[in-house]
Amino acid sequence: MNAVNSNKDEHKAGHVLIVGSLNMDLVGRAPRLPKPGETLSGTSFATIAGGKGGNQAVAAARLGAHVAMIGATGADSYGAALRAGLADEGINCSGITTRANTPTGVAMIIVDDASQNAILIVPGANGEVTPAAIKQHEALVATADVVVCQLEVPHDTVLAALQTARRLGKVTILNPAPVSEPLLASWLPEVDYLIPNEIEAATLSGIAVDSPQDACIAAQRLRALGARNVLITLGARGLVALTGEDMAHYPGTPVKAIDTTAAGDTFTGGFAAALARGASVHDAILLGQRAAAISVTRAGAQPSIPYLHEVEQTA
Template structure:
């Protein structure tokens, strides 16, 4: 099995259940609130670890109780946390997530320590990159750091998987060049390309635009419709099994983690996508981020 390195964010999620999302200026009564370890990077590392992967995480938390909880949670699924820095004078990242009765969410992220994941921190942990085979990143740490890692990884011939969320518009083409896989959802692909997409043809065109920028493969997650797979050789919609949706938080992160884990076992892209869909299909049936991620026994 190949080694996976996740470089990214760690957040404590405040998950608020509400009948519906409030409109601007409106007050809505919530029904429940929970504190759940999250952050796109931590979610991906936790999922890959819980599913049996050889996973290390590189990131930062504050020297606070939320940081303690984040590290304990990753340790519980055998994620190597030697690359996670404890920073004085800065709080652990936080996210405020509202989830409506249909299980759809909206999220506000406060970066905190995640904003301190700098090129200097990467240089201090270069051995982790050297030891890894697959590097997973997101965009909840500084974009400049993501680009810096990508350029190092390409030179060292590491596989790079980017979950481009939260999506950032107008990134230069050289940011994308050399990335092996990106996994946006439909909304994120619209932000990355700067155009609205309402049909399958438009989604394919948007994915091909990302290929033109230098990405090798694009996988667009489409919720209950499955996902769109586009490379220079082929394009196709891969359907998924419909399940009752409770909360979509961490569904995309668990897909990315399971996809990477499958590739670390040297399985095909089709098998990796199917595994990602299977895992994320379980995640959406449960509440929360890391609390919703299944282990191997549950998958079986």
């Protein structure tokens, strides 16, 4: 792989389309997470570009792909800032619409001294990304090698994106977050790579995931439900991957974490970028893991995501 020294490098290969959310993150830090009804004094506050879709788009762009995005913002200062930030990363924003009467989505995040977080999302314009947007921007799907979705936009839109991508012969990735119940039976057969964390895997499979061994069982269950390949991220414990007929545990990289907010998005974006440029699944997983390990050593969502040359230096 060629080292990338900026997000405008002309030697990027592979095209990734992200269908998903754009949020402005309102991030407060405190010694610990508050209990219900409790008021705590925080230690800092920042306004940071985020949203799972936006995070994954930035990660894929910084880690070696040409990236386009389908999403929506409000006609407000948060929306303008988010679109400008994506454009600065070289991301094609032609699929991002502006909703005049709906605010940009926001996420209110509290991060404690142990680097754990609690997040409340108000979707705003993300809730108005409709299946019609997928049809309108089908040309973006057609030019992609890999199409990535999450669940912070309406579910019927996500399903439309996955179905359109499959019809056009694209690799599909679903990061099923947030999820509160199992997906309908028609969903998982549309997914080439399902990437849940341990909580999401438990929700989707009905199997508690408290160890890598549990994750292997959950992955097999999700395969039986239709997903072609399953990657279950386990935080510091690494990742379990069921790809083809192979099951493997990829241990985590020991680091001193200060903020885990965008770690999963960084992994997903990096994995997608590597697949799009023709890397093996094994190498794509390793790239995603190394990028995520760097991201947790930095504060914030998009500001924490590394560039490809930084990740290559850790190989």
